[in-house]
Amino acid sequence: MLPLEHIILIDKKSSIAVYKQIAFAIINTIQNGILKPGIHLPGSREMAAILNVHRKTVIASYDELEAQGWITVYPRKFVMVAEKLPLLQPKKWNENELGHSYDNDLKINFRVIDKSSSVEKETVEMIIDDGHPDIRLSPIDELLKTYRSLTSRKLSIKNSNTGTTQGTVRLREELVKFLSDTRGLNISAENILITHGAQMSIYLAAQLLLNKQSTIIVGKPNYPVANETFTETGAQLIEVAVDEEGIDTDQIEQLCKKKKINAVYVIPHHHYPTTVTLSVERRMKLLELSNIHSFVIIEDDYDYDYHYASSPYLPLASAHHQGNVIYIGSFSKLLDPSLRIGFMVAPQNFIAQCTALRKMIDVGGDGYMQNALAELIKTGELKRHLKKAKKIYHHRRDFLNDLLQSQLSEYSLFTLPNGGMAVWLTLKKEFSVKQLQNTHLLKIIRTDEESNAFRLGFASMNEQEMEVTIDLLHHLLKKQ
Amino acid sequence: MLPLEHIILIDKKSSIAVYKQIAFAIINTIQNGILKPGIHLPGSREMAAILNVHRKTVIASYDELEAQGWITVYPRKFVMVAEKLPLLQPKKWNENELGHSYDNDLKINFRVIDKSSSVEKETVEMIIDDGHPDIRLSPIDELLKTYRSLTSRKLSIKNSNTGTTQGTVRLREELVKFLSDTRGLNISAENILITHGAQMSIYLAAQLLLNKQSTIIVGKPNYPVANETFTETGAQLIEVAVDEEGIDTDQIEQLCKKKKINAVYVIPHHHYPTTVTLSVERRMKLLELSNIHSFVIIEDDYDYDYHYASSPYLPLASAHHQGNVIYIGSFSKLLDPSLRIGFMVAPQNFIAQCTALRKMIDVGGDGYMQNALAELIKTGELKRHLKKAKKIYHHRRDFLNDLLQSQLSEYSLFTLPNGGMAVWLTLKKEFSVKQLQNTHLLKIIRTDEESNAFRLGFASMNEQEMEVTIDLLHHLLKKQ
Known part of the structure; x- marks a missing residue:
């Protein structure tokens, strides 16, 4: 007989019930190929003596194992490992290995996104x-109060779980008004996709617009995660200098004459990282080029709402642009980076496809939080x-x-x-x-x-x- | 002069200040190519008369437009559209078109994910x-109470914004204990990625493991969104029958002998949609096959915690399996589908790459909510x-x-x-x-x-x- 007292190690301080610990250990031992199908196990009385536990504990383990089909109990006769299990290759016994399921790396090939990537450690500096934003200023309390009242409304329960892939209708309708008021956008709720932050809009747009045959123009320097996201699609990335007036549109024009450009990614308002604002002339020029050369402008307007010199410049998306502008915004910068709610504004057919892809990625967002945010907009709390x-x-x-x-x-x-x-x-x-x-x-x-x-x-x-x-x-x- | 009174339409009931409405309208008219650079605008007194508003309102509009560089004001002389604007093609005037930026479909080519997809409408049936789950039973109040207390702790503010791509350390550490206790998984916090629900884990695994050259086996029937997600990578999908014992492992074995299989997706516990549970024999067989033929098992265990016949079967991931099992779980089914928190358990090198991809998709999750959930686990509230x-x-x-x-x-x-x-x-x-x-x-x-x-x-x-x-x-x- 196997030295079960060395295989079934019981930790009485553990939060796992002892009978479960015994059952887990026996299952692992069967799975390791050490306890083979048909082998007899000690009866409950004998096992209790071996393990130095109460007999009732062993009986509970055996009940559990039998219910799961690992053992067969013939009352008053014997207990054995079920006959019908397929046999794994027996392995050399290694006590430390028992149950450590993920000591190894995954040996099977997979795509490497970032060679420098490793698991994260918490930072303390x-x-x-x-x-x-300074979240100490944010109306998080109001938001959560509404969230709580929404989750406790019984009528809303069924509906809360549906329709959140594109974003709740309530939030999209409030956004239509908010974006018209603050940004001069004239759109309808069908032009909006609520995302899990601005980055998700960039990812979705990149996945749908770009592939190995595509070319996208970005500023130099640029928001690095955007560059990684575009490169990940296999597209060619061309960097164009950013000076004190923003991205150099003359250089974009030269590039357009030389090769097919599929998209231009711009951060016209307080460019990331340099903080410069794209000048009016270049905005007009960019729209004109987009029209002539049929490229999409991905307009990342992540901190539109904080402009101190005058009112903010209207986004490119507010101009007459044939629907070539994919407009990206976020509430993370307004309220709290932890509040993962952003939005994309685009033509309906594009929004529909982004929604289909988004469904595969994460089904949808938190409907209650979206509706709580809608309420914050509606009551004027957000504007205040x-x-x-x-x-x-x-x-x-x-x-x-x-x-x-x-x-x-x-x-x-x-x-x-x-x-x-x-x-x-x-x-x-x-x-x-x-x-x-x-x-x-x-x-x-x-x-x-x-x-x-x-x-x-x-x-x-x-x-x-x-x-x-x-x-x-x-x-x-x-x-x- | 243009009939400005028909172009600049003022809605006094609008929540947008009148001076802003005027400024927006003028900007749109310039962008539409109707007001050309160098053209003179009426002086503030004259414009006030045309629009039937107070002169101060027009002055506020002009100040705004000048600050943004759209117009040049020569005090006591004239006001003109700035010279330096590039000229767009003038368009035939169409009052209804003014500012309706997204009436058109996007004409530029993009990838179509789902032909049947259209924007969502709210359902009422x-x-x-x-x-x-029945969220009326869920401890949402406790969760939100903790959430609120976390957001108001000033010390936590800086840290809350970092380290959430893989998931907060607190939640991952609580999960290590929770998964050991409930599922017999023996892992460390480095083996865990907190995702935005089970679907995100499926998407990440699919993106890293599969491509046009790959083949993945799934059950028939299967969770349709998983099938779409796998197909989207270009991989070949092979369906294998699901009977009352779960997916047919003999058929999987036959397929493995014929061609290279890269992954098998299973829902061993209450298979979706059929609700059958994978038998112990087939579980063992599947692990054996994974070992022999080097394929990854994607184990989607979305509703593990509700098993009525006995304790739940231990997941495949708890067995000794060389780290070939990617284990997927979610809290959406435990607490509330709106609470978008799920997790993936896998070898460290795979988790690191999933984390790198996830960063591109949505940066990270809501750190406060993750820590509030950690607290719910720690206090035993979740188990209760x-x-x-x-x-x-x-x-x-x-x-x-x-x-x-x-x-x-x-x-x-x-x-x-x-x-x-x-x-x-x-x-x-x-x-x-x-x-x-x-x-x-x-x-x-x-x-x-x-x-x-x-x-x-x-x-x-x-x-x-x-x-x-x-x-x-x-x-x-x-x-x-």
């Missing part, structure tokens, strides 16, 4: 984000929040401006952005962004080694926090 | 779901809920059994499932599932015309609701 937050962020931008002028002008250069939630800080060439990152005191979310620059998100910090951050930067740069 | 819900669903299954026996036995056949949240009801051949669907009284989420059967989700209905539903079915079938 001071973080400079790339332009997050935007107004308040805009004022505070404006003030924080100016406060940061003073700090940077007085404390970091020896080390760095920047152009004060017209809006948005971050400053693009370029280090003078004697200093190194890479070295800034190589400290345990600080984690900067978005750096660009080629430009020797980084995003300094200010919206999430109050004055005191900004002072501490700039002090730390000053300290680190002085040492370089 | 009685719905028979395919096995949803499962225990309560299991008892109630068990009772509902038996209640439905009686109703079906007494009222629908003339029309239909079924095998009472050992667990899960739905019954697979097959209509006798004189009756038609298709016809049942063609009524405005009823919407059945999952039907299978080939089998002339449908999923009758019972978990979400109390006794009275089941009676009403069966009455309606009886009524509709009697008329056929």
Whole structure:
């Protein structure tokens, strides 16, 4: 007989009931090929003695194993491993291996997306984000209050589970009004897909528009995750310089004359990472080129709502453009990065196909949260929040401006952005962004080694926090 | 001069400020090529008269337009459309077209995922779901209470925004314990990816494992969205019969001998849609085949926790399997379909690549909600809920059994499932599932015309609701 007392190890401190531990261990031993079909197991009395547990515990294990078909119990005769199990190759016994199901890597071939990728560890350092909102200002409480009241309304229960692939009708209808009011978009609810954040809109558009034969133009520098997403489709990526007026449309025109361009990805409002705003002339030029050369403009307008110099520029999508503009927005920047709700605005036929793909990806979003957000828009709560937050962020931008002028002008250069939630800080060439990152005191979310620059998100910090951050930067740069 | 009073239409009831309406209209008119660069606009006094608004309103509009670079104001001289705008082709004036940006379909080529797809409309009929939980039983209040307390903790703010692509460490660590306890899985937090529901795990696995050269085996019938997701990668799909013991492993063995099989997708516990459970012999056989022929088993265990006959069968993933099993689970079926949190368990190298792809798709999940769920697991609230819900669903299954026996036995056949949240009801051949669907009284989420059967989700209905539903079915079938 096998030394069952060494195979069936019981941990009385475990939260798993002892009878289950015994059953799991026996199943594993059968699966490992050690206990073969037809082999007899000790009776419950004997097993109880071997394992030093109560007999009733063993009986419970055996009941469980029998119900699952692993053993056959002949009362008052014997207990045996069921005859009908197919036999696995017996393996050399290794106690440590028992049940450790995922010690190995997956040996079977699969696609590698990112060679540098490994599982994530939690970070503990001071973080400079790339332009997050200050969620301490956000009306999360109002949102959750509505969420709770919606989940407890019995009538809404059945409907809440349907129709969320494209987004709930309520949220899409509120968005029609909100986007008309704030962005001059004249659309209907059928032109909207609610996504799980702006990135999902980029992914969906990329998957539908691009393939190995396609070419897409992006800014240089650009939002790196967008570049990865486009490259992933096999499409060719062409980078076009971004200067103080935004992406260089003359260069785009030259490229269009040379080869077929399928799409141009732009961030016209506070370009990521450089924060520049695309000028009116270039906006017009881009629309004109899109029309002549039949390419799609993917307009990523992730932080439209925070513009301090004047009202924000109207999006390209608000112009008369033959429906060639795929417009992308998000509520993560308005309320909370954790609130994963964004949207895409596009012609109906495109929205329908994005919805079909989105269904495969994750079925749909959280209908209650979408309706709670709709309520926040409808009651005007969102606008009040935007107004308040805009004022505070404006003030924080100016406060940061003073700090940077007085404390970091020896080390760095920047152009004060017209809006948005971050400053693009370029280090003078004697200093190194890479070295800034190589400290345990600080984690900067978005750096660009080629430009020797980084995003300094200010919206999430109050004055005191900004002072501490700039002090730390000053300290680190002085040492370089 | 253009008939500006017909172009600039002001809606005084609109929530958009009048000065903004004027500015938007002028911008659109410039973009439409109607107001050309260099053209003079009426002075503010004259424009106020034309539009019948206060002069200050026009001045506010002009200030806005000038700040954005659309016009140039020469005080006391004239106002003109800025010279530097590139000229679009003038279009025939059509008042209705003004600003209707998405009237057209997208004319540029893109990939069509689903030809039958169109934008969604809200449904109002009685719905028979395919096995949803009854969210009236779910501890949503506890979850939201924790969510609120987490969002208001200032310390957690910075960290909440990072590390959520793979899922928060807290939730993954709680899951390690939960999955060990309930499923005999012995894994570490690095083996877990938190996804946006079970479907996202299927999508990620499909994208990484399959391509045009691959072959995947699935059950017939199968969860249709999984089939679509696999087909979308270009892989060949081979269907293998599902009988009362689950998918036919002998047939899988024959196929493996004939050609290279890359993956097998199984739903071993309460197969979707048929509700059968994969027998122990076939489980062993499948693991053996995976080992010999080096294919990945994608184990979709979406409603593991509701098994009434005995404890649930341990998943394939708990066996000793060389790490070939990708295990997929979800909390949507435990708590609420709107709560989009699921998980994948797999070898670390595979999890790392899934995480990299997931980052492109939607950056990450809602960290607060994940941590709130972790708290629900830690405090034992989830287990208490499962225990309560299991008892109630068990009772509902038996209640439905009686109703079906007494009222629908003339029309239909079924095998009472050992667990899960739905019954697979097959209509006798004189009756038609298709016809049942063609009524405005009823919407059945999952039907299978080939089998002339449908999923009758019972978990979400109390006794009275089941009676009403069966009455309606009886009524509709009697008329056929």
